[in-house]
Amino acid sequence: MMVESASETIRTTPSNQNGVSSLSSQSDGGGGREGGSNGDVNGEISPVDLLHLQQQQALQAARQFLLQQASGLNSPGSNEVKQSPVQVPVSMAMMSPQMITPQQMQQILSPPQLQALLQQQQALMLQQFLKTILNSSLCFSAAMCPSDLQQLWKEVSGVPSSEEALKQAEGLDLSTNSSNSTSAFPKAANAHIPLHNLPNGQNHTPKRDSHEEHTGSHPLYGHGECKWPGCEALCEDMGQFIKHLNNEHALDDRSTAQCRVQMQVVQQLEIQLAKESERLQAMMTHLHMRPSEPKPFNQPLNLASSGSLLKRDSDAYPEGLPHPPTSAATPITPLRQGPSVISSSSLHAHSHSHTHPVGPIRRRNSDKYCTPIASELAQNCEFYKNADVRPPFTYASLIRHAILESPDRQLTLNEIYNWFTRKFAYFRRNTATWKNAVRHNLSLHKCFVRVENVKGAVWTVDEVEYQKRRPPKMTGSPTLVKNMISGLGFGSLNAKICVDGLLAGCHKKKSHNLRTYPSSHHLLSAFFSSHPVHVKEEPTEVEEDSRPVSLLAGVTHSLPLPSDERDLEEDLPTEELE
DNA sequence: ACCCGATTAAACACTC
């Protein structure tokens, strides 16, 4: 109605700056949430148990991957070392303030260093980067699996760049590369970053220097190929490899971005691994099994930074940052949306298994995509369900999630509406507004494909299109991670995984929107081929078989449920969501 | 300043 004044709109989430613009709330405070209550829910448990078993496998893989990654990041065995004053922690240097997370710092710096560093930072700064990280980490944690990550890298990286970065990635120092300093980035870049500079000029980076090179071993080199994320360039020998590193992975935006991402990856994997380990233990215990192996990782979170991670959840939230609403009890302030972002477990906690082909069991369609949303929602399901807080995701993201989460990966408009109201207290009011927005989004975005079937029409998601939506800006900006994670990046991962099933691509729609979505030529798109699917223009063509989205999922396409069946607002088992 | 994406509002067409 009326009011055009945006001023009236109140952002419920001032702090939620996830890359995705969150829905802006316009609401009046008056809330009238209808129902909210209740909560609880979740039946996430039972079905999940089985699923968890499957995760054991994933856990293993993750562990390996983690180790591998970790070694690449913090120079593993490296000799920690000495560092000339000049040597600045490259890794730190590469990171923009906002990209450094406490965890990372802890991983990189020694406690004392960290202390000093932190002390120097302003609260604001802290807030900023934490915010960024929190946002991004959410996604990663959520659900990337090793393969996803790898793929992510490829997508993201496309091109290589600096050795410095590389070093950094390894957790090394610059000292070794005196020559490199000339790289793209002015030395200044690494030479001083006020913020990160440690008081004593120490560099946390271990120096791996020539030692490794001589020995022929290098964390980024193995089996004759460069292990730089997404690279895989073949190098006959170490010399060649070194050369390659210097040429292809020089310090530049891309490498920097890659490093950041890698850090995030490692971090999240650690968290996730810890969680999974914990879960595994619990499962075994439950099943009366003895852990077959000692649980080195058992202590969750400690892996990486002991404490740090945990801390995050508890006290480390700077004001203004979102604190996870752990329970319904959490006070809901309009200011903060609360949802946590970090929880690594997010996903798991609720059976969202990723697309990983890990276990067939109980895969149901719920295995859906592990998107940041999935993670977020899984974790804060109750929160959103009861709090009149606007979720920090775009309509498109939410719609997509709703659809992908459905058994057949397709929903009628009404079902989508119901999902919104069921999942978010916020959407229990102002229905005209958001429903209109939902319809608008469905029509507007190519990623939503309307498929007609006997019973009417259902909406599906064209993952390929969805991926295209956001151009992968890989500049090493914080946005990079954010974007990747937030949604699209994620999707791409999943999409990739589902490629197989995706034979029938989808092409689609929206005649009207001739909008070019140019920019984004995602590398990923290369993986997919789009095939025409019908839709809006030629409705008749649509047969069940041609249902696009489902293909992605590679899951069963059962007939769509009659919309009526899912109409009820609250009748659906929540687990469906999570 | 500009571009772009998201959101909101609203007009309009269609179907049941």
Place this chain on the structure above:
DNA sequence: CGAGTGTTTAATCGGG
């Protein structure tokens, strides 16, 4: 006719 569903257009905002 009215409600629901879809499609479009336009305006506004915020971020980059």
